[in-house]
Amino acid sequence: MKVTVVSRSGKEIIKGGIELNDAATVAELQEAIYSRTKKYYPSRQRLTLPVQPGTSTKPVVLNPKANLSEYCEKNSTNLTVVFKDLGPQVSYRTLFFFEYLGPLVIYPIFYYFPVYKYFGYGTERTIHPVQTYALYYWCFHYAKRILETFFVHRFSHATSPLSNVFRNCAYYWTFGAYIAYYVNHPLYTPVSDLQMKIGFAFGLICQLCNFYCHIILRNLRSPSGNGGYQIPRGFLFNIVTCANYTTEIYQWLGFNIATQTAAGYVFLVVAALIMTNWALAKHRRLKKLFDGKDGRPKYPRRWVILPPFL
Numbered sequence: 027m028k029v030t031v032v033s034r035s036g037k038e039i040i041k042g043g044i045e046l047n048d049a050a051t052v053a054e055l056q057e058a059i060y061s062r063t064k065k066y067y068p069s070r071q072r073l074t075l076p077v078q079p080g081t082s083t084k085p086v087v088l089n090p091k092a093n094l095s096e097y098c099e100k101n102s103t104n105l106t107v108v109f110k111d112l113g114p115q116v117s118y119r120t121l122f123f124f125e126y127l128g129p130l131v132i133y134p135i136f137y138y139f140p141v142y143k144y145f146g147y148g149t150e151r152t153i154h155p156v157q158t159y160a161l162y163y164w165c166f167h168y169a170k171r172i173l174e175t176f177f178v179h180r181f182s183h184a185t186s187p188l189s190n191v192f193r194n195c196a197y198y199w200t201f202g203a204y205i206a207y208y209v210n211h212p213l214y215t216p217v218s219d220l221q222m223k224i225g226f227a228f229g230l231i232c233q234l235c236n237f238y239c240h241i242i243l244r245n246l247r248s249p250s251g252n253g254g255y256q257i258p259r260g261f262l263f264n265i266v267t268c269a270n271y272t273t274e275i276y277q278w279l280g281f282n283i284a285t286q287t288a289a290g291y292v293f294l295v296v297a298a299l300i301m302t303n304w305a306l307a308k309h310r311r312l313k314k315l316f317d318g319k320d321g322r323p324k325y326p327r328r329w330v331i332l333p334p335f336l
Contacts, residue, residue: 027094029055030106032076039063039109046094048103053090059109069185072110115185122175125194129202130168136206137161151212156222160209160285163226167233167277178240180247201293208289222284229280235262236273243270255315257325266329267312268305275301275332298332305331 027046031039044058056068074085075097088097088107098105135141137157140149208214216222238261246256262269275298282290309330318324330336 027098027103027105029094030104031059031073031109032106034108034110048095050094051090052088052092052094055088055094055107056090066109066111067115069115070112072112073107074110076106076108112187114188116188116191117184118179118181118186119175121186121191121194122179123172124191125198126168126171126175128195128199130165130172132199132202133164133206134161136203136210142212147212154214154216155219156216156284157210157214159222159226160281163229163281163284164206170233170237174237174240178237178244180244180249182247201289201296205287205289205293208287209285214287217284217286221286225280225282225284227280228283229277232273232277232280236270236277239263239270239273255312257312257316257323264328266331266333267309268301268331271301271305271331302331302336305336 027048027050028043029046030043033039040059040062044055044062046054046058052073053068056071056073059071060067068090073088075088077083077085085108086097088094094105097107137153142151143149217225242258242260242263246258258267258269262272266272275294278290278294278297282294309328313325316323316325
């Protein structure tokens with residue numbers, strides 16, 4: 027079998043093409059491209075079938091586990107694939123580790139160190155109990171996220187573009203510093219003791235629920251991350267499609283009830299909007315995949331993310 031590898035502009039990437047046996051897989055083709063280029067390792071490659079000019083159909087992405095013969099025309103031993111460089115990649119565990127590490131390190135700096143003197147405030151400040159509990163809550167949350175990254179989550183995609191590390195770190199680290207600055211501020215005015223207890227108790231319950239939701243999602247995939255899309259069932263997933271996002275939003279609501287800062291609520295709104303968009307996309311995808319036709323199960327009627335609003 028001869029495989030011609032071209033760019034989206036039609037330029038040949040591998041001069042003379044690549045000769046493979048007829049039973050070769052897409053993954054073997056990716057390895058062959060890497061061995062010839064010494065640059066484009068498999069996770070950096072996106073291979074698709076050519077699209078006829080003038081058509082609006084989306085290109086078919088080649089499955090690394092599939093045989094190349096599946097994409098050939100009948101009785102043909104020649105195949106043309108379109109190559110796209112996805113750019114430098116990092117594992118999702120690396121991405122999540124660094125984006126969560128920032129808030130975990132930055133927040134305690136505002137609590138333990140006299141950073142406010144550099145903002146024109148005296149070195150002496152009164153630390154209220156709510157500020158101490160907020161520190162514990164915050165560190166517990168991000169330590170939990172890091173541990174889940176390495177010991178709970180199973181990823182369907184092995185890597186993410188390196189640029190996402192900088193984007194995600196900018197988001198998490200900036201908001202971490204923004205919230206820490208105001209919650210630990212010398213002029214911070216605490217809420218009532220009752221409100222603090224209600225907020226943190228509610229938030230901790232949501233954190234535990236969030237952990238259980240992640241366990242349910244983990245069990246939908248094999249250790250390798252395979253398993254495709256499945257209908258999540260059990261616990262809060264019987265009510266909402268993205269119970270993991272729901273509990274994530276509500277746990278930050280609990281934090282904000284207890285600490286009551288504008289910075290915290292800004293973060294809550296931004297995070298809720300982002301997760302709502304993710305939830306809507308996943309809800310639409312699951313409803314499309316599980317339409318009840320041709321023996322497929324029908325996706326049950328559920329809220330998307332925030333009952334009773336969405």
